[in-house]
Amino acid sequence: xxxxxxxxxxxxxxxxxxxxxxxxxxxxxxxxxxxxxxxxxxxxxxxxxxxxxxxxxxxxxxxxxxxxxxxxxxxxxxxxxxxxxxxxxxxxxxxxxxxxxxxxxxxxxxxxxxxxxxxxxxxxxxxxxxxxxxxxxxxxxxxxxxxxxxxxxxxxxxxxxxxxxxxxxxxxxxxxxxxxxxxxxxxxxxxxxxxxxxxxxxxxxxxxxxxxxxxxxxxxxxxxxxxxxxxxxxxxxxxxxxxxxxxxxxxxxxxxxxxxxxxxxxxxxxxxxxxxxxxxxxxxxxxxxxxxxxxxxxxxxxxxxxxxxxxxxxxxxxxxxxxxxxxxxxxxxxxxxxxxxxxxxxxxxxxxxxxxxxxxxxxxxxxxxxxxxxxxxxxxxxxxxxxxxxxxx
Ligand code: FAD
Numbered sequence: 001x002x003x004x005x006x007x008x009x010x011x012x013x014x015x016x017x018x019x020x021x022x023x024x025x026x027x028x029x030x031x032x033x034x035x036x037x038x039x040x041x042x043x044x045x046x047x048x049x050x051x052x053x054x055x056x057x058x059x060x061x062x063x064x065x066x067x068x069x070x071x072x073x074x075x076x077x078x079x080x081x082x083x084x085x086x087x088x089x090x091x092x093x094x095x096x097x098x099x100x101x102x103x104x105x106x107x108x109x110x111x112x113x114x115x116x117x118x119x120x121x122x123x124x125x126x127x128x129x130x131x132x133x134x135x136x137x138x139x140x141x142x143x144x145x146x147x148x149x150x151x152x153x154x155x156x157x158x159x160x161x162x163x164x165x166x167x168x169x170x171x172x173x174x175x176x177x178x179x180x181x182x183x184x185x186x187x188x189x190x191x192x193x194x195x196x197x198x199x200x201x202x203x204x205x206x207x208x209x210x211x212x213x214x215x216x217x218x219x220x221x222x223x224x225x226x227x228x229x230x231x232x233x234x235x236x237x238x239x240x241x242x243x244x245x246x247x248x249x250x251x252x253x254x255x256x257x258x259x260x261x262x263x264x265x266x267x268x269x270x271x272x273x274x275x276x277x278x279x280x281x282x283x284x285x286x287x288x289x290x291x292x293x294x295x296x297x298x299x300x301x302x303x304x305x306x307x308x309x310x311x312x313x314x315x316x317x318x319x320x321x322x323x324x325x326x327x328x329x330x331x332x333x334x335x336x337x338x339x340x341x342x343x344x345x346x347x348x349x350x351x352x353x354x355x356x357x358x359x360x361x362x363x364x365x366x367x368x369x370x371x372x373x374x375x376x377x378x379x380x381x382x383x384x385x386x387x388x389x390x391x392x393x
Contacts, residue, residue, distance in 0.1 A: 001229065003237050006033040007388060011231040012247030014043020015369050016359030018217045019075075019376035020245050020384060025222035027380075030388060032222060035229040040211070041218060043247075043359075044330075045369055047210040050299075052272040053312040056209050057299045060328070061266065061318065062283055063210060064302075066198040067370035073202045075377065079216040082204030083305055087197040093162050093287040100285060101197065102159055103190040110162055117191035124189060127156030147179035154187040166289035171320045172264070180335070205302050240354050243387050245379075247359030249329055250345050258344030261364055262337075263329035268316040269293075276300075276311045293317040332364050356383055 003009060007030040010017040018041070021032045040046050044060040064087045067073055076082075089100045099105045107120045115123070131152045147168065152160045164187070168176045172183075206213055218225055231248060238244060246253055251261045282301035286293055295318040300308050323329050332338070342364050349357055358379055360367040367375065 001226065001234050001237065003033060003234065003242070006031045006224075006242060007391070008032045008243045008245065008384070009234075009238055010034045010245045010247075012036055012043060012245075012359060012361070013038075013041040013214065013218070013225065013227075014247060014359060015045060015372040016362070016367075016376045017043070017245060017247045018214050019373050020358075020380050021223055022217040022220070023377070023380040024384060024388070025220040028385070028388060029222060031224075033224050033226065034218060035226045035231060035234065037228065037230040037248075039228050041214040041225065041227070042211050045210045045214075050270075050272065050314045053300075053314045054310050055300045055308060055312070055314045056303065057270075057314050057316070058210070058297075058302075059268075060330075061268065061316070062297045062299070062302065063369065064198065064203065065206065065369055066200040066203040067368075067374075068200045068202070069370055069374055071377065072370045072374045075373065076213070079213045080206040080208065082202075083207055083303065085205040085302060085304070086203060087283075088195055088281065089197050089283050089285060090281060091163055091167070091285040091287050092291075093166075097284075098163060099195045100163070101188045101190065102155055102163065103195055104193050105195065106163070107159070107189075110159055120191055124156040124159070127158060128153050131157060145181060146177050147181055147183055148176040150181040150184060151176065151187055155189055159189075163287050165287075167285060167287045167294060169289050170292075170294050173321060182334075238354075241391060242354065243384065244355045245384075246355055246357050247362045249361045250349075250357055250364055251341070253355075253357070253362075254345055254348050258348070259337075259341040260325065261341055262333035262335060263323040263327075264331040264333060265321060265323035265327040266294075266330055267319045267321070268297075269319070271315050271317070273313050273315065274311060275313060276308075278313050278315050292319060294320050329361060331366055332360075334364075338364070354387070356387075 008024050010021045010032055013034050013036040017034060021034050024030050024032050045063050046060065047056050047058050050057045065082065091098045091100045098109055104115065104117060104120055108115045111123065151164050155164065165176055172179055231246065278298050279296060283295055283297055285295050297316045297318065298313060300313050356379060357363060358375060359372055
């Protein structure tokens with residue numbers, strides 16, 4: 001494969017790579033080659049029409065766009081309009097349905113009676129206090145050591161047992177009492193009936209789907225796209241005066257010399273049903289430990305404005321597990337051992353001046369789409385323009 005005429009080689013056609021490629025091509029007018037080892041653009045945000053139902057599905061799980069950043073929102077408007085979709089999530093637990101994140105409707109349903117904000121606050125605080133006192137009594141310390149303690153301190157025992165425990169256990173294949181408290185932030189409890197999943201200023205679904213965004217971003221005479229190409233098969237043809245934007249897994253780049261970083265992956269089991277509605281909403285979580293899947297996605301609900309006429313619907317059941325080397329890495333586990341490995345790779349990165357590592361795989365960080373785009377815009381402004389300034393091929 002000839003790479004001679006390119007100023008920049010972008011590895012990965014997800015949001016991080018596509019944003020940099022678009023900026024380099026359209027803002028600087030420089031030549032970019034984008035490679036991805038997959039057969040499609042879009043990275044994990046890729047969407048496609050399921051031929052068996054005619055419904056647009058997200059191959060790597062439901063993606064909802066949301067952000068508080070004016071810069072990112074304005075940037076994306078160049079490539080798409082957004083619908084007014086607002087994401088809402090429900091959880092099934094012990095045969096009943098609850099609204100998530102935890103809000104006053106969830107609390108009232110869990111305790112079987114209507115509660116005012118003040119009542120709900122007191123009930124949760126009393127349960128959390130009981131737990132802390134019992135903890136001090138047994139362990140002689142009040143600091144939340146593990147995920148279970150931290151979760152109960154946020155939401156109390158009743159809501160934890162009902163909605164959090166089984167779900168977390170399935171997600172991590174580990175008892176929450178054996179997981180580090182660092183894995184979660186403080187669990188949100190809303191003492192009102194606000195049931196929107198995201199609280200950001202901007203939210204919506206791209207009118208023509210995610211893949212159309214990437215087609216528009218990468219449509220430039222200065223961009224050449226090569227799909228089904230692994231970076232490691234072309235790496236030896238890249239010269240030091242060419243810039244590489246690498247958005248693949250950082251440990252693989254360095255041939256795992258400092259060790260393998262831990263990731264969780266998910267498997268999706270696809271089903272097409274001959275009904276026009278399977279579950280009435282786009283995502284339902286399943287909290288009980290004895291239900292093997294964590295969520296069911298039903299994609300037709302992401303676009304209620306569309307005229308999906310066929311009485312067919314596609315659902316994905318989602319199963320969570322630890323990733324092996326050949327699995328798709330989804331969520332960084334980020335144990336103390338992982339962080340030590342990562343700092344080893346960070347030192348190795350400094351010795352590669354013509355490579356910029358970015359995106360969720362290249363930085364070993366869970367990034368939402370708006371964060372990947374925001375980080376790419378900053379990387380472009382700072383590092384990419386600096387590298388290319390004064391370098392003419
Ligand atoms: P990616 O999209 O992963 O792109 C990286 C690309 O690099 C991939 O296409 C890969 O094939 C390619 N690549 C890797 N190695 C090589 C190699 N050696 N050679 C060539 N190509 C290579 N974000 C939201 O904002 N809202 C959501 O609702 C949301 N839901 C999510 C649900 C799930 C289940 C997951 C896992 C993530 C979700 N995200 C969501 C996050 C979103 O997927 C990421 O923000 C986005 O994918 C980040 O883009 P990226 O370019 O960093 O990485």
